[in-house]
Amino acid sequence: xLFRRILAAAILLLPVLTAxxxxxxxxxxxxxxxxxxxxxxxPESLDPAxxxxxNAGRVLSDLFEGLVTxxxxxxxxxxxxxxxxxxxxxxxxxxxxxxxxRWSDGSPLTAEDFVYSFRRAVDPAVASTYxxxxxxxxxxxxxxxxxxxxxxxxxxxxxxxxxxxxRLSRPTPYMLAAMAHSNLLPVKRANxxxxxxxxxxxxxxxxxxxxxxxxxTPQARIVLVRNPNYWDAANVHVGQVIIYxxxxxxxxxxxxxxxxxxxxxxxxxxxLDQIRKTMADELHQSPQFELTFIGFNLTKPPFAGNPKLRQxxxxxxxxxxxxxxxxxxxxxxxxxAVPPSGAPDYTxxxxxxxxxxxxxxxxxxxxxxxxxxxxxxxxxxxxxRLQTDEDARKVAIAIASMWQTxxxxxxxxxxxxxxxxxxxxxxxxxxxxxxxxxVGDYPDPVTFLDLFTGSAGENDPGYxxxxxxxxxxxxxxxxxxxxxxELLRKAEGLLLEDNAIAPTYNRVELYLAKPYVKGYSxxxxxxxxxxxxxxxxx
Amino acid sequence: MISRADAMxxxxxxxxxxxxxxxxxxxTLTFLMMRLTPGGPFDRGHAVSPEVQANLMRxxxxxxxxxxxxxxxxxxxxxxxxxxxxxxxxxxxxxxxRQGFPVxxxxxxxxxxxxxxxxxxxGTYGALxxxxxxxxxxxxxSLVGTIVPNFVMAPLLTxxxxxxxxxxxxxxxxxxxxxxxxxxxVIALALPRISSIARLSRTxxxxxxxMPYIRTARAKGLPRRLILLRHASRAAILPVVSYLGPxxxxxxxxxxxxxxxxxxxxxxRYFVDAAINRDYTLVSGVVVFYGTIxxxxxxxxxxxxxxxxxxxxxx
Numbered sequence: 092x093l094f095r096r097i098l099a100a101a102i103l104l105l106p107v108l109t110a111x112x113x114x115x116x117x118x119x120x121x122x123x124x125x126x127x128x129x130x131x132x133x134p135e136s137l138d139p140a141x142x143x144x145x146n147a148g149r150v151l152s153d154l155f156e157g158l159v160t161x162x163x164x165x166x167x168x169x170x171x172x173x174x175x176x177x178x179x180x181x182x183x184x185x186x187x188x189x190x191x192x193r194w195s196d197g198s199p200l201t202a203e204d205f206v207y208s209f210r211r212a213v214d215p216a217v218a219s220t221y222x223x224x225x226x227x228x229x230x231x232x233x234x235x236x237x238x239x240x241x242x243x244x245x246x247x248x249x250x251x252x253x254x255x256x257x258r259l260s261r262p263t264p265y266m267l268a269a270m271a272h273s274n275l276l277p278v279k280r281a282n283x284x285x286x287x288x289x290x291x292x293x294x295x296x297x298x299x300x301x302x303x304x305x306x307x308t309p310q311a312r313i314v315l316v317r318n319p320n321y322w323d324a325a326n327v328h329v330g331q332v333i334i335y336x337x338x339x340x341x342x343x344x345x346x347x348x349x350x351x352x353x354x355x356x357x358x359x360x361x362x363l364d365q366i367r368k369t370m371a372d373e374l375h376q377s378p379q380f381e382l383t384f385i386g387f388n389l390t391k392p393p394f395a396g397n398p399k400l401r402q403x404x405x406x407x408x409x410x411x412x413x414x415x416x417x418x419x420x421x422x423x424x425x426x427x428a429v430p431p432s433g434a435p436d437y438t439x440x441x442x443x444x445x446x447x448x449x450x451x452x453x454x455x456x457x458x459x460x461x462x463x464x465x466x467x468x469x470x471x472x473x474x475x476r477l478q479t480d481e482d483a484r485k486v487a488i489a490i491a492s493m494w495q496t497x498x499x500x501x502x503x504x505x506x507x508x509x510x511x512x513x514x515x516x517x518x519x520x521x522x523x524x525x526x527x528x529x530v531g532d533y534p535d536p537v538t539f540l541d542l543f544t545g546s547a548g549e550n551d552p553g554y555x556x557x558x559x560x561x562x563x564x565x566x567x568x569x570x571x572x573x574x575x576x577e578l579l580r581k582a583e584g585l586l587l588e589d590n591a592i593a594p595t596y597n598r599v600e601l602y603l604a605k606p607y608v609k610g611y612s613x614x615x616x617x618x619x620x621x622x623x624x625x626x627x628x629x
Numbered sequence: 630m631i632s633r634a635d636a637m638x639x640x641x642x643x644x645x646x647x648x649x650x651x652x653x654x655x656x657t658l659t660f661l662m663m664r665l666t667p668g669g670p671f672d673r674g675h676a677v678s679p680e681v682q683a684n685l686m687r688x689x690x691x692x693x694x695x696x697x698x699x700x701x702x703x704x705x706x707x708x709x710x711x712x713x714x715x716x717x718x719x720x721x722x723x724x725x726x727r728q729g730f731p732v733x734x735x736x737x738x739x740x741x742x743x744x745x746x747x748x749x750x751x752g753t754y755g756a757l758x759x760x761x762x763x764x765x766x767x768x769x770x771s772l773v774g775t776i777v778p779n780f781v782m783a784p785l786l787t788x789x790x791x792x793x794x795x796x797x798x799x800x801x802x803x804x805x806x807x808x809x810x811x812x813x814x815v816i817a818l819a820l821p822r823i824s825s826i827a828r829l830s831r832t833x834x835x836x837x838x839x840m841p842y843i844r845t846a847r848a849k850g851l852p853r854r855l856i857l858l859r860h861a862s863r864a865a866i867l868p869v870v871s872y873l874g875p876x877x878x879x880x881x882x883x884x885x886x887x888x889x890x891x892x893x894x895x896x897x898r899y900f901v902d903a904a905i906n907r908d909y910t911l912v913s914g915v916v917v918f919y920g921t922i923x924x925x926x927x928x929x930x931x932x933x934x935x936x937x938x939x940x941x942x943x944x
Contacts, residue, residue: 133717136717136718136719141718217688218684220685223681226678236680236683237680288713308728308805309717309725309728309729310895311892338889338892339890342892345791346798346799349791349799351799508667508668508905509668509905510666510667510669510905510906511668513672514668515667
């Protein structure tokens with residue numbers, strides 16, 4: 092009888108054991124339609140200064156509103172400021188706040204709030220990852236580096252409660268667009284001082300965007316409700332947004348099909364054909380300000396001092412086949428360093444041989460390969476490192492086979508844990524060729540071109556060309572937008588001519604949205620705005 | 630001869646005393662292994678500016694020498710403080726465990742209870758109908774349950790009941806109080822355990838039924854029901870009990886696969902994410918927590934053994 096008793100006790104105890112420790116049901120209000128969105132992962136933080144991925148950025152853009160925001164084409168549009176002026180020397184930006192702005196708790200939002208938030212973003216104790224976005228502002232680099240401990244020396248002030256003035260130490264044409272970055276969203280001082288690091292918890296978090304935080308269960312969901320104190324609340328259609336962190340695209344797709352999500356973050360590549368057949372009208376694409384490329388380690392053999400070899404390898408990659416047959420999600424092949432969508436007004440430079448037909452490219456590549464000292468009897472053996480990821484691996488195998496077929500290159504593909512790969516790339520000791528992708532932080536070519544200057548910490552290929560650095564520096568001090576763009580395009584041309592990287596494609600983000608969801612349009616930097624969405628009655 | 634109660638107490642004391650160095654070793658090894666793994670918590674796809682990197686390292690004390698970091702960690706741990714999470718920056722490790730563990734516990738205990746009831750019933754049934762078709766069916770079922778891995782079974786259940794039939798949610802945890810979200814994960818988690826328990830209890834029941842004391846009981850003319858429940862089941866359940874300890878500890882501290890597949894906010898999910906992201910404190914916290922749970926469950930098994938098996942504690 093004993094085991095039956097144990098069993099009975101176990102079963103009886105079950106609710107007792109588990110009931111006491113479960114949190115109480117959250118109270119979630121929010122009149123109006125509910126929008127359920129998939130998000131790739133749990134946000135690392137909802138503190139604008141400490142968040143550093145788009146997993147957080149996509150939530151923060153619903154919770155907060157900066158001085159300016161970005162439209163679907165990545166152009167700045169008015170946010171908390173309804174207009175602004177830039178001084179003739181390009182050094183002073185003056186933002187004029189909308190009248191009567193309020194925080195979600197009803198208290199007034201003033202220029203001082205922005206001054207506080209900007210100072211906090213450069214405070215070394217806050218350790219904001221994106222503090223470098225503020226480096227063009229007077230004294231910002233010294234404050235971040237701890238050389239100047241007086242936060243009030245930052246070149247940001249509030250001449251009156253409606254005006255935020257930002258002084259730069261050098262003209263920075265992209266500063267306006269950078270203002271839209273989630274790192275520069277305003278936070279409420281009183282709540283940070285009261286709650287410390289738990290100021291982002293539901294109940295503590297006060298925001299100024301279209302929505303406010305109602306529930307946050309890590310790894311389960313985030314619930315936002317409409318903020319009645321938002322200046323444009325009358326035009327916010329959605330009453331409640333539920334954001335689910337779902338790491339696996341397959342699982343997200345299943346939950347979308349099961350009717351549990353209205354919008355997905357992405358689409359599983361393997362299901363693409365079926366989706367195109369059965370739910371084509373629900374499939375949408377959003378071009379990203381993103382470059383996928385092969386980086387060459389220019390500090391070690393075989394690629395150091397061997398531009399011909401690099402060019403040969405770049406030329407034989409059939410980018411059209413790669414994007415059209417393998418990736419087939421609408422991503423365009425890349426022949427430039429700066430992606431075509433995302434930097435308004437800028438036309439990227441193009442690799443000179445990009446218009447040649449594939450057969451001719453291969454013929455030329457063979458000649459270059461031979462000139463570089465390789466051939467059938469003496470083939471190149473190369474290690475190609477990439478992050479452990481099924482889709483990246485498919486692309487790498489395809490590229491390796493193009494190298495093999497056209498030139499006889501022997502490639503060993505090495506999958507590495509992401510953090511290990513990053514360390515290897517930065518150290519530049521063991522890497523030869525590596526697969527990489529970079530998403531622009533702000534809508535300007537510099538967010539890509541800065542990566543390859545001699546002093547950049549991100550310069551994983553170890554590209555070092557004084558002429559390139561000089562062009563980037565000259566562009567940085569040029570106020571005239573057209574002249575600046577011309578200098579940047581020249582620099583980009585140089586980078587491509589030197590074959591420091593082999594651009595492969597520009598990713599588009601595919602996502603599914605139910606037919607009753609209208610107005611959703613992620614921008615090329617990845618920000619999404621639930622306030623623009625209308626959910627039609629089903 | 631010492632009394633049974635005394636023997637039990639000495640077992641408990643011995644186990645607890647043994648657990649402390651074990652836990653200490655776990656803490657130290659985890660600390661060292663995490664630090665020796667290439668890549669750090671703040672290594673991004675592209676390096677941030679050196680000043681920013683330095684501020685980050687300082688904010689989390691990663692700029693200190695390893696021994697200083699270790700001593701700081703031990704000191705905090707002694708105060709029950711697992712430290713801040715590096716990748717869930719708005720939460721401390723303690724907060725995350727407090728939030729995740731009840732979910733894993735509920736899921737795990739429900740699955741274990743289900744597995745125990747069905748597994749024991751199947752195993753006993755199989756033993757009593759040994760070598761008949763119904764017994765073969767039980768054996769076949771346990772084999773399938775053991776062979777088909779969780780990461781195949783779970784998506785299959787999701788596709789069938791979530792996507793195709795739409796009877797149950799395909800994933801997620803709802804607001805934490807909706808039963809419908811829990812049914813599929815509990816079944817998926819219970820299935821392999823049902824098989825193991827059925828297999829174990831079938832074998833041990835067959836063995837027990839052949840014991841001389843069972844024959845004696847039968848000769849005494851005791852009813853079959855009573856023989857089975859009072860005599861055979863006590864011996865037959867022992868292997869299951871020793872299986873239950875570690876299995877329950879494992880199941881309630883988070884099934885990594887099930888929690889991933891169903892997007893359940895338990896601590897198994899944190900474990901994977903934390904390891905990938907080099908969230909030193911979260912990995913250590915979960916490991917220490919997990920270690921403690923295992924020690925406690927092994928202790929419970931030892932005590933249960935004492936209760937169930939009259940030979941334990943007698944000299």
